[in-house]
Amino acid sequence: MYEKVLQLLTERDFKSIRGIFIEMNEADVASLLQRFHDDHEADKRDLIVLFRLLNKDIAADVFAYMDSDMQMMLINAFSDKELQEVIDDLYVDDTVDIIEEMPANVVARIIRSADTETRKQINQILKYPKDSAGSVMTTEYVYLKKEYTVKEAFEWIRHVGVVKETVYTLYVTESRVLIGVLSLLDLITADENDKIEDIMETNIITVSTLEDRELVASKMAKYDFAAMPVVDKDMRLVGIITYDDAMDVIEEETTEDFSKMAAVAPSEESYFKTSVFAHAKNRIMWLLVLMLSATLTGAVVNHYQEAFAAVPVLVSFLSMLSGTGGNCGSQTSTLVIRGMALGEINMRDFFKVIFKEFRIAIVCGIILSIVNAGRIILVYHNDTSVNCYKLAFTVSGAILLTVVLSKLIAAMLPMAAKKLKLDPAIMAAPLITTIVDTCSTLMFFVLATIVFDIK
Secondary structure, three states, rough: OHHHHHHHHHOOOHHHHHHHHHHHOOOHHHHHHHHHHHHOOOOOOHHHHHOOOOOOHHHHHHHHHHHHHHHHHHHHHHOHHHHHHHHHOEEEEEEHHHHHHHHHHHEEEEHOOHHHHHHHHHHHHHOOOEEEEEHHEEOOEEEEEOOHHHHHHHHHHHHHHHHOOOOOEEEEEEEEEEEEEEEEHHHHOOOOOEHHOOOOHHOOOOOEEEHHHHHHHHHHHHOOOEEEEEEOOOOEEEEEHHHHHHHHHHHHHHHHHHHHHHHOOOOOEEEEEOOOOHHHHHHHHHHHHHHHOOHHHHHHEEEEEHHHHHHHHHHHHHHHHHHHHHHHHHHHHHHHHHHHHHHOHHHHHHHHHHHHHHHHHHHHHHHHHHHHHHHHHHOOOOOOOOOOOHHHHHHHHHHHHHHHHHHHHHHHHHHHHHHHHOOHHOOHHHHHHHHHHHHHHHHHHHHHHHHHOOO
């Protein structure tokens, strides 16, 4: 499609391009325009021409799907009238998302182009903390009065619904206080003379404006809500969070957790838009911490040089031991962090999790130890320089202890982080591997000095 539009653009066949855009979904049009924006050989003026070819009914939706760089380029190219038309057709929460990504001079122009009511709604959302429910809500919802009949409710929805973000979930308010909720299906299946107060649901699940947005997204997933009402401390309805915004929150939070689990400081920009220096800056701090903490393992190895000298073959098992411990810790930490994120694991489950991981570690450790012992005896039974049975016992015993230790540490650290109000993702594989490396190396050499009677 990109090549076809490019050819039509070269031929200046704007009518055919407009016809193609009409047949496409808004998100697909935005992706197509993004390719023109990312193509370094393409003339950026062509992108402006293409956007102006869009039907006015879909232009704002396409604009909302674009990334911030392309949005800013278009805003700078827009006349005041064009910018006002786009802002007027955008939902308020989308406008806020755009504003948060723009420099001050562009923000001032957007605010200036918005009408008085939109400007008031934008300022209301912007005052909430970045990670709160209030910061991702929209104030464009359909509210009803309890005195309405179903027929009157439909007339009201027809009147205001066209400018609202969703009409599938409806809210009943009295002096702005949320007193009920019902779906469009409830209205459709009710008699037109029924009163709203007779068919509305009064057992309402809400979130507060200051509640963490990740918890809000989890609640929406739990209850299968298409929209979640956001209320203030007096139960006044101030906005709703729709499922598409909840999905954006989940994506952002998941990306942030993945970064932390890989010992990388989270970045709000995409991989290619983040500079080399910024990438290095996001990674170097954790790399320094992990490198310096790994010197503890070196200190342990240095302390037990006598064991190396007495039984040189011991050194060949260090990498296997540390690798096994790191893998076991990574498995456990991933599952525990995921369980905590999904609400399956809570702080009250601390000892329950520890006991479960201990049993898992015993089973895995015994199997790994038996296999390893058999391998060592098979390989070294003809080697007169070392007692293969003592070596098998030492290495297999260290593996069992390492597996148990790594799984217990990997289960405890994320939950301890949660208790200290830190992100559990911080306590993921890299940090756990470093801790386990030091502990497993120490246990290995202590066991070796005992079994081989090294003084």
